[in-house]
Amino acid sequence: METPNLFRLFFLSLCVGLVLLFTWVHLPYGPDLLDCTTNSAWCTSKNRFQSKQPNNHLKNDHNPTRHRNHVSDTPHHPLDPLTVEEINKIRTILSSHALFSTSAGYALHSIELEEPDKPLVLKWKKGDQLFPRKASVIARAGGESHVLTVDLTTSEVTVHHTGSHSGYPTMTIEDMTSAMWAPLMDARFNRTILERGVDLTDLACLPISTGWYGKTEENRRLIKVQCYSMKDTVNFYMRPIEGLTVLLDLDTKQVVEISDKGANIPIPKAANTDYRYSAQGTNQVIKLLKPISLEQPNGPSFTIEDDHLVKWANWEFHLKADARAGVIISRAKVRDPDTGELRDVMYKGFTSELFVPYMDPTDAWYFKTYMDAGEYGFGLQAMPLEPLNDCPRNAHYMDGVFAAADGTPYVRSNMVCVFESYAGDIGWRHTECPITGMEVREVRPKVTLVVRMAASVANYDYIVDWEFQTDGLIRIKVGLSGILMVKGTPYENVNQVFGQDSLYGTLLSENVIGVIHDHYITFRLDMDVDGSDNSFVKVNLQRQQNSPSESPRKSFLTATRTVAKTEKDAQVKLKLYDPSEFHVINPSKKTRVGNPVGYKVVPGGTAASLLDLDDPPQKRGAFTNNQIWVTQYNRSEQWAGGLFVYQSQGEDTLAVWSNRDREIENKDIVVWYTLGFHHIPCQEDFPIMPTVSSSFDLKPVNFFESNPILRTPPNVETDLPVCMAAATT
Amino acid sequence: METPNLFRLFFLSLCVGLVLLFTWVHLPYGPDLLDCTTNSAWCTSKNRFQSKQPNNHLKNDHNPTRHRNHVSDTPHHPLDPLTVEEINKIRTILSSHALFSTSAGYALHSIELEEPDKPLVLKWKKGDQLFPRKASVIARAGGESHVLTVDLTTSEVTVHHTGSHSGYPTMTIEDMTSAMWAPLMDARFNRTILERGVDLTDLACLPISTGWYGKTEENRRLIKVQCYSMKDTVNFYMRPIEGLTVLLDLDTKQVVEISDKGANIPIPKAANTDYRYSAQGTNQVIKLLKPISLEQPNGPSFTIEDDHLVKWANWEFHLKADARAGVIISRAKVRDPDTGELRDVMYKGFTSELFVPYMDPTDAWYFKTYMDAGEYGFGLQAMPLEPLNDCPRNAHYMDGVFAAADGTPYVRSNMVCVFESYAGDIGWRHTECPITGMEVREVRPKVTLVVRMAASVANYDYIVDWEFQTDGLIRIKVGLSGILMVKGTPYENVNQVFGQDSLYGTLLSENVIGVIHDHYITFRLDMDVDGSDNSFVKVNLQRQQNSPSESPRKSFLTATRTVAKTEKDAQVKLKLYDPSEFHVINPSKKTRVGNPVGYKVVPGGTAASLLDLDDPPQKRGAFTNNQIWVTQYNRSEQWAGGLFVYQSQGEDTLAVWSNRDREIENKDIVVWYTLGFHHIPCQEDFPIMPTVSSSFDLKPVNFFESNPILRTPPNVETDLPVCMAAATT
Known part of the structure; x- marks a missing residue:
């Protein structure tokens, strides 16, 4: 088997890389653009994958955007992200700033576009000049966190007061890898x-955020590290060295404490854990299906203007x-x-925060x-998407341009895909039935546009879809896949367990417990329904006698109908038994007939956090205390858990903002929705989980005068393609 | 405009047809197989549609099963439905039976296969001889309802005691049309x-079940009829002659009572109500999208043996x-x-009953x-599906063979479709992230098999999908589309309304109210997880301090975990705040590691009925009092609202059966799940509703030893087809 040798080689080269990394991160600035062939950690794994291990199914001729270096990109829209050139300029500006030039070492934790004020963006039209470009930078230097604004036109740097949070x-990424x-x-x-019988060259360790539980986690940046054996499998997550936790100072990288309470817990076996296709024996492969493909003989129906403005069917949005x-x-x-007019629905929507508490004390x-x-x-953590499998054939792929800790820009290629989907579903239909006997049968197929990314936060994979429908509905869907975070145990069979509660989960395989956990994904939805000033109305259904x-x-x-005042x-x-829209x-x-125009939030994935409100994790994750919140628009309130979430104590969460109880009637308002999942693992989740999805909808409600897709045509045979199996051509 | 003339012609021919109908329904027996060109009401509307109005988009070369007359069908499986030949034989047997030969007139309300006892079916294997074929017949004769068993081998007829329900x-269908x-x-x-200003030739009326509210609805079969104007639109549902209700005796067809409380309510205008593509002006058509199609260059991956046994991927079921x-x-x-063995999951699953209460007293x-x-x-009420729009290109269509009131068999062609779906979704995935830096990216596409029907119960369309996934999950999805049941009103604008509650709904257009209502669809799921004796376990998540x-x-x-004893x-x-699996x-x-094998019911579409438990409709619809019920298997308990639901008083519902509190631990058990929707109409639902869907899942939970689709291959480019636009060929 060549796998272990490959890993040993990989491990050694990583160790060498580590030394280089440390040196290089602490340089005032590095090369202009990271080269993935020499500096791997923040690059796309795909590039390296391809160079080392040519793999047929990664080839894709349908994606013209791959491997763009983006060096010559320029912004076209006020919301376009920072370009490679802009990031390089920011790096240069900051390197000579007092805060950093005098500091022994520093790290740039975030370099993002500082979006122009909303009223400016709202009045901007294509062809107008762009507003002065600015960046918002979050940096650590001299043991302090700083929030800065860098004006790219004037090179001016403004240092903001970060408050006492x-x-x-x-x-x-450098924090994590080091x-x-x-x-x-x-x-x-x-x-x-x-002593646990693991060869150091078989070791794989994960950096685990410590959270905040009291004094220990205050006034210094900490991380916990737990390790696994990757002997005989890439799925090291299934081979925990259980009970061993190293507490590190994240700034000094010094070991603060080692806790080892798992000496008697065996490391689970590697057998049946490798999920790679190449690792399955050829006689084990189960090919269930003949090829099936979404085909668009005349090409996709969407265009992407200036790299970011998506136009599809009756929709337009910036991505x-x-x-x-x-x-x-x-x-x-x-x-x-009816009017042909483009009408505002949402100013901005994104995944604001996640909260994933495990249920083992x-x-x-x-x-x-x-x-x-x-x-x-x-x-x-969103890695390049895999053409033909993560997204169908005609997908368009969009790259991300990010910055390393020293400010060097790099490209995360194929990070987002955009494609049209048709599952065979029905947009609307009606047949006259035998009762009326009329000869009417009208059916319209349902085609949607999907924007997708998939983040692999270590073991777990989150697939986030924004699905746009021609009837005006937006469906926001999160799929969970990837690999469980499991716990080692001496048990090999449930019959050895006295009181299953003590497992804190399900025995998935010999010596492997899938621990119960929740997933909460909170979305910030700055709704602007036909303009910024909106109200939130609960339409409550109640029994009358x-x-x-x-x-x-x-x-x-x-x-x-009750309008929320504050x-x-x-x-x-x-509440299922006290339902509202x-x-x-x-x-x-x-x-025309006098209903206020609106969009409704249609809940789904409604699992709610049941933790004690005073439990430290729930205080930090207090944005999950309700499934829906509505706040007055405030530019600074973007991140539901606070700007500085790492080791936060919960003073800057959505719950705190909302408890200020500001007025929200006929104001610019922001809706927050949390998708929740309770996950009691089962054996089918081993060694890798079939995707579980939940979604919620933003749906027009008296927004249009009538069904907006009434006048769309049905499918006809002559529109559909003529296809042949590729092998026969 | 040719539409009104066509309708007048249609109306007149229907009236003539009516007289013929009456005569013919009361004949002891009619022709061997209904001919749709002369007897339309229970035939497929498509046949007539095509003959009168050739329409390009109805052509479909992919459906080899269309227009089969099924005269030579023979049963191959113990559960195969009655054939045309068998139904004809039943009709002959019954025509000479004392109950009917002496009766002035009779009607056969249902002729279905009487399925062999479950243990017999369970042990039957392909190649074994079929058990003696029997039919279960429900008939009305001499003012009484009868349940009969007809033995097709011996021609013996057994009359069952129907109880005092x-x-x-x-x-x-003849009841409804007459x-x-x-x-x-x-x-x-x-x-x-x-007096309402409607020409009699523009009249369209609907038979509306009366329900049961007390003495009025006891001891005689009644129906209420309400009418609409179909002048200038096929969408007569939007033109109610409001407040006019005719109470009819369904047996004598005599008018019992006419109630007219809507004299001052105008009939809403026809403008913008016609949804047919052919009725849209060419300059009004909105073509948003280029063609998109699900293509399978090597054909579908499923087969249907002997017309009813579906085999796809790792699934097999009778349909x-x-x-x-x-x-x-x-x-x-x-x-x-792992074993290659076919394992039992569900003995029988189907839509047992619906309950659709409107919220206007x-x-x-x-x-x-x-x-x-x-x-x-x-x-x-499930009409022929529309190829390319109701189901995608490679769908297989299955016909229904039913019997008219006199026992004449007829074919409902293309009533069910079976197709594979691929929406671009992901079966499972994992990428190693920048934290670990390993070169792993494994993704599998998700392809499913869908069984679909669409029932048009007058105005509403219900799309029912049974979706099978390769990971063992079965998703049962109901889509609502079609046309709202609306109420006429003098109001033309919401600003004229004092207290919106009095509308009982939403003003959708001038003089049109969409009345609030619920939909409940109750499924009977006879689960047999690896055998018939199963237990129901609540796995309750609770907070520990x-x-x-x-x-x-x-x-x-x-x-x-709590096992339900009874x-x-x-x-x-x-309960969202007291969640269970x-x-x-x-x-x-x-x-292997000791977990009991199982399937879990994953709720979705969880709206619950809030009506008073003593309200007559809720007593009849008491099967919606809970979202989940589990009963001991009882062959006679198939229909959640009772065998005789029409004007029932609720003595024979699931709620009554369940309150017997039989033992269900380690027994043959049946699970009942109710999908619920609250529907507050909105203007987008006018004049025809975009589909709204909800679903619930039956999902393996420790049923497999591990992820059952671990070893399936990813998509590769060389498997996918080469396609050209049809117009270019």
């Missing part, structure tokens, strides 16, 4: 690993990759079929309560 | 119509059309990837609380 910026290997500098750690949010949709507008597990956007960077003199019916439901009125816990309306704009 | 059999025109025999009715349920899935089995509306399966026949000495965490969740233990109201397990079969 706890917490630290999102880790850099933390992985730092324990190896500790002799005690190495001895423990050897960009983001290091923290993953994907940002801005200025989403839909065309009115023991030493090596209690702290696992990930906030993947603010701690790890949801976009930073009738007396026998009024009706033979004893009961019926009525819908009562933020607390809009803190919503969903949730409308974002424009109170100043009515339809 | 209230209610009547599902209406025949009710539509019966009011025209009444001079008062005709005068009222003319048939049913006049009451629509579609029945039987003997669903999935192949274990006034005279012309209170009784609208449809039970579409038991009152109208969910399958009887920690003391500071135990853990820095204050709280976490544990999963507690039926009342398994009456489930879903719902497992059907086989307590006698465990995985």
Whole structure:
């Protein structure tokens, strides 16, 4: 088997790389653009994958955007992300700034476009000059976090007061990779690993955010590291060296504490854990299906102007990759079929934060309560998508341009895809039935546009889809796949367990427990329904009773509309037996027959966090205390867990903002929705999980005068392609 | 405009047809097989549609099964539906039976296969001889309902005692069509119509089940008829002659009572109501998209053996059309990837009943609380699917063979379709991220098999999908489309309304209210997880508190398993803040590591009925009192609202059966799940509704030893087809 040797080679080269890395990260600035052939950690894994291991199924002739270096990109829209050239300029400006030129070392944790003020963007039209370009930079220097604005026109740098909030910026990739290997500098750690029977060259370690539980996690940046054996499998996640936790200082990379409570827990076997196709024996492969493909003989129906402005069917929106949010949709507008006018729906929508608490209070597990956007960077962890498998054949791929810790720009290629989907579903239909006997049968197929990214935050994979429908609906869907975070155990069979509660999960395989956990994904949705000033209306269904003199019916439901005056009125816990619709309306704009135009939030994935409100993780994740919140627009309130989530204590969350109880009636308002999943693992999740999805919708409600897709044509045979199997050509 | 003339012609020919119909229905027997060119009401509308109005987009070369007359069909499987030949034989047998030969007139309301006992079917293997074929017949004769068994081998007829339950059999199509025109025999009715300004030739009437509210609805079969104007539109549903309700005796077709409380309510205008493509002006058509198609260059991956046994990927199941349920899935089995063995999952699954209460207590509306399966026949109302629009290109179409009221067999062609779907979704994936830097990216596309039917119960269209996934999951999805049941009103604008509650809905257009209503679709799922004896287990997530000495965490969740001993233990109201998983397990079969094998019910579409439990409609629809129920298998308990739902009083519902509280631990058990929707109409639903869908899942949980699709290959470019636009060939 060649796998272990490959890994050993890889491990050694990583160790060498580590030394280079350390030196280089602390240089004031590095090369102009990272070269993935020599500096791997933040590059796309695909480039390296292809260079080392040619693999037929990665070839894709349909993607003209691959491997663009973006060096000559220029911005065309006020919301376009920073370009390679701009990032390089920022790096140069900052390198001579007092804060950094005098500092022994510094790290840039985030370099993003500072978007122009909303009123400016709203009035900007194509052809207008761009506003002065600015960057928002989050940096660490001299043991402090700084928020800066860099004006790219004037080269001026403004240092902002960051307030007294706890917490630290999102880790850099360099933080994470260096933390992985730092324990190896500790002799005690190495001895423990050897005692567990693991060869140091088989070691794979993960940097795990510590959260905040009290004094220990205050006033210094910490990380916990846990390790696995990657002997005989790439799926090292299934081979935990259980109970061994190394607490590191993330700034100094010094080991603070080693906790080892798992000496008696065997490392689970590697058998049946490798999920790679190449690792399956040829006689094991199960080919169930003949090829099936979405085909568009005349090409896709969407265009992407200036790299970021997506135009499809009746939709138009701005799309960009983001290091923290993953994907940002801005200025989403839909065309009115009656007037031909493009009408505002949403100013900005994105994944604001995630919260993933594990349900095991023991030493090596209690702290696992990930906030993947603010701690790890949801976009930073979004890897290149795999053509033909992550997205269908005619997908367009969009790259992300990010910056390393020293400010060097790099390209995350194929990070987002855009494609049209047709699953065979029905947009609308009606047949006259035998009762009326009329000869009517009208059916319209349903075709949608999907924007997709997939973040692999270590073991887990989150697939985030923004799906646009021609009827005006936007579906936001999150799929969970990837690999469980599992726990080692001496048990090999459930019959050995006395009281299954003590497992904190499900025995998935011999010595492997899938620990119970939740996933919460909170979206920030700056709705602008036909303009910025909107109201939030609860339309509550309630039972009314009738007396026998009024009706033979004893009961019926009525819908009562209540406009939320302030933020607390809009803190919503969903109730199946006290149901409501949730409308974002424009109170100043009515339809012909007098209904206020609106969009409704249609809940889905409604699992709610049940943790104690005073539990430290829940205080930090207090943005999951309600499924829906509505806040007054505030430019600074973008990240539901706070700007500095890492080791935060929960003083800067959506819950805190909302409790200010600002007015939200006929104001510029922001809706927050949390998709939730309870996950009790099962054996089918081993060694890799079939995707589980949930979604919620933003749906027009009296926004259009009538069905906006009434006048679209049906499919006809002559429009469809003539296809042949590729092998026969 | 040619439309009104066509309708007048149609109306007149229907009136003539009516007389013929009456005569002919009361003949002891008619022709051997209905000919759709002369007898239209129960035939496929498509045949007539095509003959009168050639329409390009109805052509379909991909469907080899169309227009089969099925005269030479023979059964191959114990569950195969009755054939044309068998139905003819039953008709002959019954025509000489004492019950009918002496009766002045009779009607056969249902002729279905009487399935052999479950143990017999379970042990039957292909190649074995079929069991003696029997039919279950529900008939009305001499003012009584009868349930009969007809043995096709011996020609023996057994008359069963029907018990003392209230209610009547599902209406025949002849009941419905004759009710539509019966009011025209009444001079008062005709005068009222003319007073409303409607020409009698523009009249379209609907037969509306009366429900049961007390003495009025007891001891005689009744129906209410309400009418619409079809002048200038096929969408007469949008032009109600509001407030006019005719109560008819369904047996004598005599008018019992006419209620007219809508004299001052105008009939809404026809403008913008016609949804047919042919009725849109060419300059109005909005073509948003280029063609997109699901293509399978080597053909579909499924086969259908002997017309009913579907084999796809790792699945095998028996599929048939049913006049009451629509579609029945039987003997669903999935192949274990480790052993190669086909394992039982579900013995039988189908739509057992619907409940659609409208939320308006006034005279012309209170009784609208449809039970579409038991009152109208969910399958009887399922019309031929439209190729390329209802189902994608490579769909296979299956016909239904039903019987008219006199026992004459007829074919409902293309009633069910089967196709493979690929929406661009992901079966499972994992990428190694920058943290680990390993070169792994493995993704598998998700392809599913869909079984679809679409029932048009007058105005509404219900799309029912059974979707099978290769990972063992079955998704049951219901889409709502078609046309709202609307109410006429004097209001033209919301600003004229004092207190919107009095609308009982939403003003959709001038003089048109969309009335609030619910939809409940209850599925009967006879689960047989690796055998018939199963248990139902609630896996409840509950918060546990920690003391500071135990853990820095204050709280976490544990999963507690409770086996339901009796039926009342398994009456489930879903609670978001007290969440559970719902497992059907086989307590006698465990995985390698000791978990009981199981499938879980994953709720979705969770709207719950809020009507008063003592409200007559809710008593009849008591099967919606819980979202999940589990009953001990009982062959006679198939229809959640009772066998005789029409005017039933609720003595024979699932709620009554479940309250017997039989033992269900390690027994043959049946799971019932209700998909619920609250529908507050909005203007986008006018004049025809974009589809709204909800679904629930049956999902393997420790059923397989590990991910069953681990070893399936990814898509590769060379497998995909080469396509050209059809126009260029």
